[in-house]
Amino acid sequence: MKVTLTNRRKWLLGAGAALLLTATPSFAIFGIGDIVFDPTSYASLVSQLTTLQTQYNMLKNNITHFSVKQQWQTTLHALENVNVANMFGETAGMSIALNSNSPSASTTAWKTATVTMNGSAPSYLAGQSLGNARMSQLAMIETADSVSPECLTAVGQYRAARSENATANSSLLSQQFDGGDSTNSEVQQLNLLNASEAQRLSEMQSQGTLHACLASQMTVANMERRNAAVEDMNTAVFVQQQRSANDTSAANESNTWKTYLP
Structure with a gap:
């Protein structure tokens, strides 16, 4: 009889151990069968909550606005209109x-x-050959007459555009340094950055026109300086040739030099 009870206890203990080893993570709380705690689901829920918290903090940082933007603000300089003196009509249209x-x-x-x-x-220049002093001087005059009016127009266009764009520039600058919530969302700030880049591109294009004008004027100035230097060199060569061909000593002073430079 004792042997039978002992064997039965062993079977019960073995079955209980096997049941514990094969049990799922879910188990009843406080002995109530309909309330089950699942550790796997709990860990997944905690992970999801952590992800949501991270996303919330990111969105919160994105919409948080700067309250002290004025520390970066600079002044927009406006160009004043040029008023060229016109005493006798010699500069008519220059101010315009x-x-x-x-x-x-x-x-x-x-x-x-x-x-x-x-x-x-x-009529006088028609008899001149290309490459001589007068024809080179004419080329410089014609080049200057071509590029200089264009440069005047470029300067006037730049001044006019600056005046026309002053309101838009000031508005953009005001919104960029605004501390309110209406202009500090992520999308709004990105729009302001895009507008700022567009304005900067327009300014660079206008200044590019002015740089081209400066290069044109420098070309004309270099042409004038080169022609002057070449004329000085040619004069020196001509004088040396005349001195070699005509004796300039006092004994021959009766000879008249008719080929001198004016």
Whole structure:
């Protein structure tokens, strides 16, 4: 009888151990069968809550606005209009050319302010050969007459554009340094950055036109300096040739030198 009870206890203990080893993670709480605690589901829920908390903090940081933006603010400098003196009409149209986009005013102002070529110049220059001093001087004059009015127009266009864009620039600057919530969302700030890049591109294009104008003026100035240097060199060579061909000693002073430079 004792042996039978002992064997039965062993079987019960073995079955209980096997049941514990094969049990699922879910188990009843306080002995109530309908309330089950699942550790796996709990760990997944904690992970999801952590992810949501991270996303919330990120979104919160994105919409948080800067309250002290003025520390980065700079002043927008406006160009003043140029008022060129015009005592006798010698600069007629120059103020208009320098302050507005008017090619016709630029051309008229340049012609009025520069020396007019003699009407007989074409007949005189027709007999000149390419490469001599007079033809090179004519080329410089024609080049200057071409690029200079365009430069006047470029300056006037830039000034006019700066005045027209002053309101838009000031509005963008005001919104960029605004501390309110209406202009500090992530999308709004990105829009402001895009607008700022567009304005900067427009400014760079306008300044590129001015740089091209400066390069043109430098070309004309270099042409003038080169021609002057070449004329000095040619004069020196001519004088040396005349001195070699004509005796300049006192014994021959009766000879007349008719090929001297004026």
